[in-house]
Amino acid sequence: MGKILELRNITKEYPGVKALNRVNLEFYSGEVHALMGENGAGKSTLIKIISGAIKPNGGKIIFEGKEYDEMNPVLSQKLGIGVIYQEFNLVPELSIAENIFLGRKLTNGLTINRKLMNEKADELMKSFGIDVDVRKPVKTLTVAYQQLVEIAKTISNDVKVLIMDEPSAPLTNREIDAMFEIIEKLRAKGIAIIYISHRMEEIFKISDKVSVMRDGEYVGTKLTKDTSRPELIQMMVGRELKEQFPEAKSEIGKIVLEVKNLSTPTLLKNVSFHVCEGEILGLAGLVGAGRTETARAIFGADQISSGEIYVRGERVQIHKPQDAIEKGIAYIPEDRKKHGVLLEMSVRENTSFIALKKISKAGVVDKVKDKKLAEEYIDKLKIKTPTMEQLSKNLSGGNQQKVVLAKSLASDSNIIIFDEPTRGIDVGAKQEIYHLMRSLAKEGMAIIMISSEMPELLGMSDRIIVMHEGKVMGEVSGKDATQELILEYASGGYGKEEASNEN
Amino acid sequence: MKINEFVKKYSTVILLLAVVAFFSIMTDSFLATRNMINILRQVAVLSILSAGMTFVIISGGMDLTVGSMLGLTGVVCAKFIVELQIHPVISIILTVLLMTLFGTLTGLLIVKLHVAPMVITLGMMTVARGLAYIFSGGIPIYNIPEGVVFLGQGKIGPIPVPVITMIIIVLIANYVLNNSYYGRYVYAIGGNEEAARLAGVAVDKIKVSLYSMSSFLAGIAGVTLMARISSGSPQSGTGMEMDVVTAVVIGGVSISGGKGKIMGAFLGALIIGVLSNGLTIMNIGEYYQQVVKGIVLILAVAFDTYTNTDRVKKVKE
Numbered sequence: 106m107g108k109i110l111e112l113r114n115i116t117k118e119y120p121g122v123k124a125l126n127r128v129n130l131e132f133y134s135g136e137v138h139a140l141m142g143e144n145g146a147g148k149s150t151l152i153k154i155i156s157g158a159i160k161p162n163g164g165k166i167i168f169e170g171k172e173y174d175e176m177n178p179v180l181s182q183k184l185g186i187g188v189i190y191q192e193f194n195l196v197p198e199l200s201i202a203e204n205i206f207l208g209r210k211l212t213n214g215l216t217i218n219r220k221l222m223n224e225k226a227d228e229l230m231k232s233f234g235i236d237v238d239v240r241k242p243v244k245t246l247t248v249a250y251q252q253l254v255e256i257a258k259t260i261s262n263d264v265k266v267l268i269m270d271e272p273s274a275p276l277t278n279r280e281i282d283a284m285f286e287i288i289e290k291l292r293a294k295g296i297a298i299i300y301i302s303h304r305m306e307e308i309f310k311i312s313d314k315v316s317v318m319r320d321g322e323y324v325g326t327k328l329t330k331d332t333s334r335p336e337l338i339q340m341m342v343g344r345e346l347k348e349q350f351p352e353a354k355s356e357i358g359k360i361v362l363e364v365k366n367l368s369t370p371t372l373l374k375n376v377s378f379h380v381c382e383g384e385i386l387g388l389a390g391l392v393g394a395g396r397t398e399t400a401r402a403i404f405g406a407d408q409i410s411s412g413e414i415y416v417r418g419e420r421v422q423i424h425k426p427q428d429a430i431e432k433g434i435a436y437i438p439e440d441r442k443k444h445g446v447l448l449e450m451s452v453r454e455n456t457s458f459i460a461l462k463k464i465s466k467a468g469v470v471d472k473v474k475d476k477k478l479a480e481e482y483i484d485k486l487k488i489k490t491p492t493m494e495q496l497s498k499n500l501s502g503g504n505q506q507k508v509v510l511a512k513s514l515a516s517d518s519n520i521i522i523f524d525e526p527t528r529g530i531d532v533g534a535k536q537e538i539y540h541l542m543r544s545l546a547k548e549g550m551a552i553i554m555i556s557s558e559m560p561e562l563l564g565m566s567d568r569i570i571v572m573h574e575g576k577v578m579g580e581v582s583g584k585d586a587t588q589e590l591i592l593e594y595a596s597g598g599y600g601k602e603e604a605s606n607e608n
Numbered sequence: 609m610k611i612n613e614f615v616k617k618y619s620t621v622i623l624l625l626a627v628v629a630f631f632s633i634m635t636d637s638f639l640a641t642r643n644m645i646n647i648l649r650q651v652a653v654l655s656i657l658s659a660g661m662t663f664v665i666i667s668g669g670m671d672l673t674v675g676s677m678l679g680l681t682g683v684v685c686a687k688f689i690v691e692l693q694i695h696p697v698i699s700i701i702l703t704v705l706l707m708t709l710f711g712t713l714t715g716l717l718i719v720k721l722h723v724a725p726m727v728i729t730l731g732m733m734t735v736a737r738g739l740a741y742i743f744s745g746g747i748p749i750y751n752i753p754e755g756v757v758f759l760g761q762g763k764i765g766p767i768p769v770p771v772i773t774m775i776i777i778v779l780i781a782n783y784v785l786n787n788s789y790y791g792r793y794v795y796a797i798g799g800n801e802e803a804a805r806l807a808g809v810a811v812d813k814i815k816v817s818l819y820s821m822s823s824f825l826a827g828i829a830g831v832t833l834m835a836r837i838s839s840g841s842p843q844s845g846t847g848m849e850m851d852v853v854t855a856v857v858i859g860g861v862s863i864s865g866g867k868g869k870i871m872g873a874f875l876g877a878l879i880i881g882v883l884s885n886g887l888t889i890m891n892i893g894e895y896y897q898q899v900v901k902g903i904v905l906i907l908a909v910a911f912d913t914y915t916n917t918d919r920v921k922k923v924k925e
Contacts (some may be wrong), residue, residue: 406806430808444806449799449866454792459807461789468788512807 109134109297110155110186110266115164117150117321124150127164128323130316132266137288137298139312139329143341143531147321148301152268155299156188157181169265187264191271191529193255197244202226204243205258229257233287248275249392253284260291267291268299273307274529277392277557278592285311303531304558305334317341342533349536350564351543357567358382360418361551362434362520364403367412372398372575376412380520380551385542387566388555390595395575396555397439400522404436405429416520430459432520435513439524439555441502445509448498452490453479455497455508459516482511486541503534510541521545522553527561539565559588573597619911620860620875623904627879631886638889645768651881652770653678653836653845655874656829657852658859659781660822662873664725665856666785667815668798668865671822672729673714674829674852676736678845681707681830683740686749686840689756696756704827710736711823715816729819733849740842748841752834760835770832777825782870794818798865854901855880858908879904 110132117125125147132138142148153159155166157176166173168184176186195204202223211222226239233253243251252275259267269288273281288298288311300312308315309329317324317340324340363379372395380386388396401407403414405423414421416432423429429436438444447455456479457464464474479493486507490500497508506526513521523542527535542565546552556562562569568582571594578594581587615622631638657674664671681703688699714732718725762769785791793814796804805811834840859876861868880901887897 404806425810426806427808427810436806438806443800444803447796447799447803447807450792450795454795458792458796461792465789468784468790470787470789470792472787516808 107134108132109169111167112151112155113165113167115151115154115166116162117147117154117159118162123321125154125161125321128318128321130323130326132297132299134265134297135292135295136314137292137300137312139308139315140299140301140318141303141308141315141337141341142318142324143533146318146341148318149270150321151318152188152270152299152301155181155266155268156186182262185263185265186268187259187262187266188268189252189255189259189270189272191274193251195243195251195254195258198242200240200242201230201237201246201254202239204254205229205239205261207258209262225261226257229261230254232290233257234283247392249277249280252276252280253287256284256287260296264296266297266299268301270301271303271529272300273302273304275392278559279391279596281307303529305337306560308337309334319343338532349539349560351540354567355383355385355543355547357384358549361416362403362553363415363418364399365413365415367399367402367414368410369398369402369407369575370410373402373409374575376572376575376577378570378577378580380553382549382551383546384567385546385552385554385565387562387569388553388572389562389569389591390572392557393574394572394595396572397524398575399572400436400524400553400555403429404434404522406436430516430518433518434520434522435459435516435518436522437506437509437513437524437526439528441505441509441529446497446505446512449496451494451496452483452488452500452508452511453493456482456493456511456515458512463516478515479511482515486511486514487537501534503530503537506530506534506538507541514545519549520551520553522555524555525557526554527556527558559591562591563588571595620858620872620879620908623858623908624875624879624882627882627886631882631889635886635889638886643885643889645766645771647878647881647885648771648774649768650885651877652768652774653829653833654848654851654855654880655774655877656777656825656832657822657848658855658873658877659777659870660825661852661856662781662859662861662868662870663785663794664818664822665853665861665863666798666865666868667794667818668801669718669725669815669818670729670853671714671819672726672849673711673733673736674822674826675845675848675850676733676740677707677710677823677826678830678833678848679740679842680710680736680743681827682834682837682840682844683744683749683842684840685831685834686752687743689753690749690751690840696753700756700831703831704824707827707830708820708824711820711826712816714823715819718819719812719815725819737842737846744840744842746842748839748843750839752838752840756831757835757838760832760837770836773828773832777828778870778874782874785870790814795866798862798867800866851880854905858905860912876908879908 108131112128112130115125115128128151140148154161155176157178157180160175166176196207205226206222211218223239230237230239235253237250243254252272272284276284292298302308312329314326315329315332315337316326317337319341358381360379360381365377367376368374376399390396398407402409405425405428414423421432442448447458453475457475460478461470464471483490483493488507489504497505500508527538530538542552554565563586568580569586569591570580571578571591573595574597578597581590637643661671661674684706685699685703688694688702689696714729718728759769764772793804793809796809797811797814801811833844855876856873857863858879859872861873883901883904884897887900
């Protein structure tokens with residue numbers, strides 16, 4: 106099919122930074138065109154220019170043969186350019202149907218034709234293979250469903266070009282497959298899809314072409330079938346980067362944390378497992394399997410209804426996060442910005458935050474110790490920041506993640522629970538996080554890693570337990586650890602009640 | 609430091625200097641030392657309340673009770689001293705203690721009922737005012753003894769006692785907010801309550817302590833005010849809570865929490881004091897003064913927002 110959108114010499118400058126430098130790209134109808142690049146490569150800037158959210162300093166945007174110097178949001182929408190951003194634009198209090206038809210009128214004269222709206226929304230969701238009550242408020246939905254509502258909202262607008270910015274980030278594998286089916290349908294309808302993602306598997310599964318950007322420059326475009334992972338990675342980082350996980354495993358020592366029959370009022374049922382010194386225990390499962398709930402229950406962030414927790418053989422009572430922290434347990438949450446890093450505080454204030462009481466005398470923080478902690482961890486974790494006084498909100502995702510980690514390490518934690526440690530972090534920073542995790546394990550720490558990324562689970566874990574609907578379904582390690590087996594357990598397969606947790 | 613950074617950092621100081629310069633040029637008597645001390649005396653109560661309010665607002669909360677607490681404090685304290693004949697020192701301590709407990713109750717209601725601080729303190733503000741009228745029978749209690757009046761009208765050297773009280777409290781509050789772990793927890797709660805909780809901060813306890821502290825300071829301010837007007841009046845401090853919020857916000861404290869400084873709020877209180885004083889010297893009536901204060905508030909916050917709007921460059925990896 107024909108060319109629908111072309112970018113010619115698009116340039117965008119911010120004071121001191123060239124965010125985009127003479128970028129040329131072409132997009133065709135009925136094609137899934139993946140856009141890759143590390144964080145800061147200019148992908149987001151580029152799509153904002155296409156959607157008209159920001160204006161370029163130079164270059165032309167050619168849409169269906171017509172030249173534009175710049176877009177604006179109203180024009181791009183009128184032309185049929187739809188964008189699904191990483192942050193959703195949904196109104197949580199409104200229903201699914203109301204969100205899908207937000208800003209467009211389906212009226213009976215003066216009043217909204219709610220019946221028609223609900224019918225149309227229902228039809229749309231059903232076409233995605235999803236059966237859901239469209240009158241339910243969006244806030245009651247899981248992130249995955251919200252994502253689908255966002256897609257439905259965008260394509261109900263008769264788009265010709267659909268831009269998806271990391272659409273799979275909040276989804277589990279099964280949900281991603283469902284989304285891919287939707288993308289296939291849209292492609293068949295002749296829509297041009299621009300698909301931005303960090304995940305290689307997805308790119309190879311769904312895209313026809315891949316374009317790579319680096320430091321605001323266009324690097325090149327490949328037909329997906331003619332390229333390979335290493336080639337794309339090399340294009341992205343500009344050098345050969347060894348994939349992917351630190352080789353040497355650490356020495357596994359005594360059991361440090363043991364959980365017995367942990368249950369919560371809402372989800373968990375008799376969850377039992379243990380983790381040892383020097384071990385990285387992977388926690389696999391689909392969204393809603395209860396992995397985050399397990400972590401939060403151990404950490405005292407949520408109440409448990411029954412169960413026992415042992416730290417170094419001793420039974421402990423954990424009712425609130427303070428209790429867990431005192432026992433040396435740290436939790437690095439999934440949603441960094443919401444639960445992890447204190448955005449309005451500096452790197453220094455974040456680093457010492459959990460350890461504050463320990464470095465205070467008569468309630469007054471010891472400034473020297475405060476600075477020393479920050480210095481130590483900026484150095485140890487290689488946090489890239491101009492100074493320790495930099496506000497955390499100005500750091501990149503990978504460095505924010507390191508700040509969260511610094512906060513926990515500075516308070517002498519030795520059992521660390523990582524919840525999706527590399528979500529939304531680019532390739533280079535991922536490597537660093539992996540090496541950090543492994544070197545912490547080598548220092549004798551016990552690590553629990555919740556992850557939805559299969560390569561990460563398989564590459565990092567010494568042992569993996571798999572959860573499904575609040576239960577532990579099985580445990581895999583060594584040669585047994587295969588993607589297929591984990592998925593089988595994760596989807597509730599093999600009918601096993603609970604795997605034996607004794608070594 | 610670049611000029612715009614400088615302006616941003618010291619915007620409140622610049623605003624204060626501008627207002628002072630304006631009145632110095634427009635009137636002869638404004639800049640006199642006596643008038644300066646007078647201004648400080650006038651803003652003492654406001655500044656003491658602003659210190660407590662700054663903590664509360666930085667934590668993401670709001671305390672509308674402080675105005676009513678002034679009235680309640682005056683009435684209760686005067687009643688202890690004049691009618692119940694309790695020793696003034698004990699009366700004052702007892703009153704401040706009771707006010708602190710009232711604040712603790714306010715804090716507990718906020719934390720336990722999960723209702724917005726604005727709503728709870730609105731309710732408690734009305735309760736406190738009602739109690740002040742009940743205890744006093746609606747009329748001021750006079751005959752405050754000379755020794756107590758000293759706290760509001762006396763001087764040590766050339767400096768009025770309320771000014772000394774104010775300076776001590778502002779300095780302590782400033783030190784605590786800047787240097788204690790408690791202060792940093794307060795910022796964290798206002799910035800991101802859930803992250804603070806997950807970092808092991810006892811969020812609820814700290815919140816309760818904040819409203820206790822705000823009411824404790826309202827108690828001290830209330831005693832000062834009672835001494836200054838030589839009576840415990842149930843009407844004292846009516847509408848004062850809005851002046852306090854205005855001062856704090858002019859001083860650059862973010863109404864949505866997480867950001868601000870005690871010294872900023874203190875400067876905010878000074879700006880309000882200077883405006884009232886200068887406009888009065890210029891013979892501009894109370895009604896016009898309100899209009900001016902309102903406009904200054906909006907301008908100060910708009911300027912602050914303008915200079916803070918994302919012009920910070922992201923640090924690239």
